[in-house]
Amino acid sequence: MRVFVAGASGAIGRRLVPQLAARGHDVVATTRSPEKLDSLRALGAEAVVMDGLDAAPVGETVATADPEVVVSDSPAQAAAYGAPFFTSRQLAISAP
Numbered sequence: 401m402r403v404f405v406a407g408a409s410g411a412i413g414r415r416l417v418p419q420l421a422a423r424g425h426d427v428v429a430t431t432r433s434p435e436k437l438d439s440l441r442a443l444g445a446e447a448v449v450m451d452g453l454d455a456a457p458v459g460e461t462v463a464t465a466d467p468e469v470v471v472s473d474s475p476a477q478a479a480a481y482g483a484p485f486f487t488s489r490q491l492a493i494s495a496p
């Protein structure tokens with residue numbers, strides 16, 4: 401499955417992304433900081449820069465990623481994603 405993880409550089413994302421990748425999912429992971437891209441790639445993701453507060457770039461970034469599932473903590477943007485949407489509170493994440 402292709403999974404888009406917004407805010408992947410945080411405490412949850414750093415644990416979630418490798419678990420998804422280890423299970424064979426294609427993961428697109430976002431950060432606002434270009435200097436964090438390599439660390440997201442090292443977790444097994446395709447890394448992209450995105451600020452969740454910029455509506456137009458969010459739409460473009462998600463459309464380009466074409467995910468089947470979106471993990472984000474921005475419910476206000478959920479409708480724009482056009483994919484099943486989960487917040488971190490809905491995920492059961494175990495520490496590595």
Ligand SMILES: NC(=O)c1ccc[n+]([C@@H]2O[C@H](COP(=O)([O-])OP(=O)(O)OC[C@H]3O[C@@H](n4cnc5c(N)ncnc54)[C@H](OP(=O)(O)O)[C@@H]3O)[C@@H](O)[C@H]2O)c1
Binds near residue numbers: 450
């Ligand atoms: N940690 C927990 O135990 C826990 C439990 C339940 C719920 N939550 C919720 O889950 C969410 C994430 O928690 P966390 O602990 O992983 O937080 P965190 O460690 O503070 O990480 C926040 C993440 O959000 C990204 N981010 C911040 N502002 C952004 C913006 N405007 N656009 C796009 N990305 C943005 C940051 O990415 P960059 O700075 O790289 O851009 C970073 O990856 C929060 O809403 C938190 O309340 C956390």
